[in-house]
Amino acid sequence: MFKNYLKTAWRNITGNRMVSFINLFGMTVGLTCCLLIACFVVNELSYDQFRQADNIYRVTRSFYTEKGVEYLHLASIAPAAGPLLKNDFPAVEKETRTLPLTGDIVFKYRNKIFNEQGTFFADSNFFDFFSVPVLEGNAKASLAEPFSMMVTPEIAHKYFGSEDPVNKIVQVNGQFPVKITGIFRDFPANSTFHPDILLSFSTLNDSSIYGRQKLETSWDNNAFFTYLMLPSGYPAQQLEKQFPAFLNRHAHFQGESPDYIPSKYSSLYLQKLRDIHLYSHLADEIEPNGSITAVYIFSVIALFILLIACMNYMNLATAKSLLRTKEIGVRKTLGAQRKELVFQLLSESVILAYAALIIALLLTSLLLPYLNRLADRSMSIRILAQWKIIIPVLLLPLATGFLSGIYPAFFLSSFNPVKALKGMAKYGSKTIPIRKVLVVIQFTLSIILIIATVVVFSQMRFVLHSSLGFNKDHIVTMQYNNALDNKLEAFQSELLHDRDIRSLALSSRIPSGRLLDATGIDIAAGNSIAPVNITCKYVVINSGFIPTYQIQMAEGRNFDPTQFPTDSNNLIINEAAVRLFGWKNAAEGLGKNYTYNGRKGKVIGVVKNFHFESMFQEITPVMFSLGSLKDHVFNNISIKISGDRLQSSIDDIRKTWDQFVPEVPFTYTFLDERFAKLYTAEQRQEKVFTIFACLAILIACLGLFGLSAFTISQRTKEIGIRKVLGANVRNIIILLSQDFMLLVGVASLIALPVGWIFMHRWLGVFAYHISIHWWMLLPAVVIAIIVAVVTIGVLAVRAARANPVEALRIE
């Protein structure tokens, strides 16, 4: 019996090529989307699978203003906290700290000098937590001694070629030598961070590098990523509850006021290591994490596509059923029961779905490299080769086939055999609305996706091209190196000789980065007579900063240390800070006094608000103070160039750099590229939405094409009669298209509000976003209508032009 079903199914599939192609194409695209997204989802869920990953927690710290408002949440904490946590809480089995070194670190071995970015200080028990294989050396001992370091095979090869790297001495940043004590295998791609070089944590004890005392007592350098190992199944919240008391015990600093309560200004939290990749987006993540929202959005869209394909099958199968009424009638006459017919008809859709799966698997492996590029991942199709994935993947076509086939199967098998044999089993009055409903749903989904694409596109144009309040174009940024300390003036004047180089700025942070430094200052805020302590973000700059970035002054003046030597004690603030301090306007702020760390000065200038951070962040209050080289507060150099001869300007800067600091390799970025990078995830979503929207509309149109082909063939005789009676081509085209146009219209009416609501929520993550105007929604509808008109039009024109005599001869 089953063989007979297969045979009929196969002949039905091969018999009607157009319909089968549309169905197979739709299902293949739908399943391919699902498989690709499955790879993505499985990969996203697979992060940080170290041996005891489920028992590892990261300690994070948030900070509050006087009013109890959280203004910063860091993924890292102070160095003293880790050992104290282990000491105070017996539940903490182990504790490890790692300090990622930001920016480029220069390593030198003989004549080989390279900038390295993945350098971390790591405790000696690092590999107890992050269980990557240690290829040479000892996982427990190699990071114990000060001034030792471990590297990945790739780094080893880069510096030592085929030589054995162990026991070789390497110079770090021109400051100190370290000995290589081991090699560890690269962290897997699906890890939240990827160290290339691990320096032993005990190196930090050296006072020339950091100092033991600071390591043991500091509560204000919150740069240390600290992980705890808890017993299996230990309730982390229970530990978290004891953190306020812990902070009150330990987190004190010299010179604090007598009523200072640490837990009022700061909290510690625990994060499961396995949750970090998808759920954590704190201010200083080591690498950008994924997002569970993206996982949901992409999964839902892939299912949308599959659903649209399933609906094609339903529509076409019921439409095609007209050609199969005789078969159904005969089978019923010969004794087929309804359930046998349902089974037979279902087997057709299921077979088709399995055929689609085979093609989809092939396509997935072909397309995965593109997805990897799009999503910045390195997945392989092998990621699906695990039973808990294979089984659902194998069941997916069954579900797809079932979903597609169940309605047509019940519809066809319900034919009365007598009527079926007489060819009278036309659609009952109920079936037309169902098919119409399906077309409406397909177009609704397609239009929503087009709306999403248009809105994401507009928002990306907005964040990338709207004014930031300063000029981000033609600014080259480089990391400041202390080797420049004594030569800076010469370096600067040499550069400014070049007429394409306009100005140069030094600063602790540059726009496009996060504002992570904050301090409390005593300031005469608002109407208060006595100064109050207010916490505010700050950036240390030199006098070149404001002109280089072309930041607008609202009141007052820029720093000018040559004319006003006291400027090193003065402040420039932004308009947001004016509001924070409770002054009516910028002018009122000028000349206000403040005290910080025993330093007294006044506000000499107010700059207009500008976007230092990304558009996700509100513009926050910022103070700018004038720094000096001897304090080692500058981390960045920004150079404004004319932009007329970009490449030659870069070459000139490189030449000068190499001339002054040959021991440090020259690296640079363009500021506008740094800003663009802030929106990588959203730009990725833009591409995904575009691709998916195109696929959705394509599949929906194929379905519409098939459906109208059937409708039109059914109406051939009617068209013939109308033409004989005098209808012209235009009348016929309108006659044939108007029904479908109405459906697309209904779909638009549903999709517009739904799409608006979804995209409004999507925009919500941006502090600054476009508002959705009606004219942004219009393209979606216009595209849907044009595509539908073209689809139906091709068939309608053909039908309308046909010789009516031919049409009438049919019955």
Place this chain on the structure above:
Amino acid sequence: MQNNMIKISNLEKIYRTEEVETIALNKMNMEVKEGEFVAVMGPSGCGKSTLLNILGLLDDPNGGSFLFNGEEIAHYNERQRANLRKRTIGFVFQSFNLIDELTVFENVELPLIYTGVKASERKERVEAALDKMQIMHRRNHYPQQLSGGQQQRVAVARAVVNQPKLILADEPTGNLDSSNGNEVMALLTDLNDAGTTIVMVTHSEHDAKYAHRIIRMLDGQTVTESILREQL
């Protein structure tokens, strides 16, 4: 005298649409004995096709009684009817009603599949039926590749392959020329001689003469019955 295979009494079938009510069978009475060959004649719309559909358990009556081998089946549900149908009744249609997607062999095989006959036995029985209808050489062809006469022979083979006790034929020669028509009538006569009961609806006086008895219908009722040949 044989037992009644079919006995219908006061059988009613009414088709209703929103505006019109059409009485297709109006308290019809009729008996068919086992082994009989009955022809049903009458003008278009007299209800003979309706009668055949009800006899073939493809349609159910609105009222009256339908005894099949002595059992009342007017109230059977679709499943029961399908079960009884596939075991005891074979159909021959005017328009053959072969499935275009299946070969000759597969078309004939279909009733056996639905009654759950094993594959090896199916092959034997299909080949026997095709042999008997002299269409064996066409077993791997599709219906469109055959002439009308050949298609009807396949349809007859399909009707008999399950060895039904009753064959219902709806104008079996209506789409055939006279020589092919005669051949099909000869086949039916042979089947009847071998013991199969046959009820045939026809417009053709010529074909009706092959039957033992002609029932003439008008407006959903029997008007005359004539006995043509005496039962053996």
